[in-house]
Amino acid sequence: MIYSCEVHGFSKEDNCPACNEKNKIVLDDEQEKTLGQFVSGALRHFPENAGLSMYSDGWVSYNALMYVCSKRYRWFKKEHMNALLQVDKNRRYEKNGGKIRARYGHSVDIVLNYPDYTLPKAYYGVSEEELDVVLENGLKPIKQKYVHLSMTVEKAYEVCVIHTEKPIVLTIDAAKLMENGYKVMQANEEIVLTGKIPPNYIKKTD
Numbered sequence: 080m081i082y083s084c085e086v087h088g089f090s091k092e093d094n095c096p097a098c099n100e101k102n103k104i105v106l107d108d109e110q111e112k113t114l115g116q117f118v119s120g121a122l123r124h125f126p127e128n129a130g131l132s133m134y135s136d137g138w139v140s141y142n143a144l145m146y147v148c149s150k151r152y153r154w155f156k157k158e159h160m161n162a163l164l165q166v167d168k169n170r171r172y173e174k175n176g177g178k179i180r181a182r183y184g185h186s187v188d189i190v191l192n193y194p195d196y197t198l199p200k201a202y203y204g205v206s207e208e209e210l211d212v213v214l215e216n217g218l219k220p221i222k223q224k225y226v227h228l229s230m231t232v233e234k235a236y237e238v239c240v241i242h243t244e245k246p247i248v249l250t251i252d253a254a255k256l257m258e259n260g261y262k263v264m265q266a267n268e269e270i271v272l273t274g275k276i277p278p279n280y281i282k283k284t285d
């Protein structure tokens with residue numbers, strides 16, 4: 080559910096976190112889910128099927144996105160897209176002038192150009208079953224265009240525990256990767272993107 084306060088804008092709270100006035104509903108749960116899935120799918124996986132043309136670095140026209148949403152959902156209004164983007168805690172999207180793109184999670188063949196990662200280490204969680212395979216073969220993007228790493232052990236654990244009961248967090252030597260010419264990028268405040276990572280840059284976290 081996404082709400083809005085006339086003065087303070089969109090939030091996920093029933094009452095406005097700034098003035099505590101009763102908010103009005105902008106998107107109900109069903110609409111938020113439907114629109115969110117379509118937007119993330121269109122920007123990460125199926126721009127063409129959604130009727131969008133995507134630049135090689137993942138951008139699409141913001142107006143074109145709104146147009147296809149309005150064709151698809153009769154209830155759709157411009158403010159719904161603003162609402163969706165403003166309450167997005169995971170910072171999935173990036174808007175720049177008349178364009179929008181997903182920051183991460185792509186399966187479409189794009190090339191992202193984010194700033195270099197600046198911390199020496201990054202982290203990646205695996206299941207017990209995956210551990211030996213990864214330590215032996217390294218990591219490579221499978222369904223996605225990039226390997227997604229986390230900046231902290233805690234975050235890597237949190238991401239991984241969704242899929243497996245007892246995550247094992249691996250440490251990636253990001254500094255050495257970059258030293259040796261691999262691209263390691265900061266997509267947002269939490270997510271780090273790279274291509275394939277050979278096994279000699281990966282170890283179990285102490």
Ligand SMILES: [Zn+2]
Nearest residue numbers: 084087095098
């Ligand atoms: Zn308010």
